[in-house]
Amino acid sequence: MKARFSFVATPDRVTEARTLTEVTLMSWSLRPFVENARLIVSELVTNAVAATPGKVVLLVLAREEDAVSLGVWDSDDTTPAIGGETPPSPNAESGRGLYLVGMLSDEHGSQRVETGGKIMWARLRT
Numbered sequence: 741m742k743a744r745f746s747f748v749a750t751p752d753r754v755t756e757a758r759t760l761t762e763v764t765l766m767s768w769s770l771r772p773f774v775e776n777a778r779l780i781v782s783e784l785v786t787n788a789v790a791a792t793p794g795k796v797v798l799l800v801l802a803r804e805e806d807a808v809s810l811g812v813w814d815s816d817d818t819t820p821a822i823g824g825e826t827p828p829s830p831n832a833e834s835g836r837g838l839y840l841v842g843m844l845s846d847e848h849g850s851q852r853v854e855t856g857g858k859i860m861w862a863r864l865r866t
Contacts, residue, residue, distance in 0.1 A: 748794060758782050760801075765777055765801070783837035784811075785799065788812050792815050798813040808864050809861060811859045820850065820860075
């Protein structure tokens with residue numbers, strides 16, 4: 741099963757993306773994964789809004805056999821550094837969001853898309 745949602749990248753859409761994620765996962769009977777999925781999507785959409793304000797962003801949620809995948813596409817080709825196992829320094833101006841994504845997900849990454857832009861993704865094993 742897949743769910744796709746597109747919207748213009750504005751800060752108020754982060755809340756909408758969290759809600760869409762919650763409603764979708766609940767409809768797939770994945771209640772135990774809702775909180776982590778909401779936080780992950782929130783961070784990925786926030787990054788997309790920062791990278792491409794006012795442009796279209798795509799949220800893709802996929803129910804797989806043994807996982808749920810969360811992906812956010814935006815038109816910016818710049819791939820951010822994926823958060824590692826070490827938290828960002830207290831003085832760092834960025835990097836906390838993807839660090840959090842790494843801590844909450846079983847797998848995560850980014851991929852450039854041939855037609856342009858990138859997709860930032862995370863997977864939660866069910």
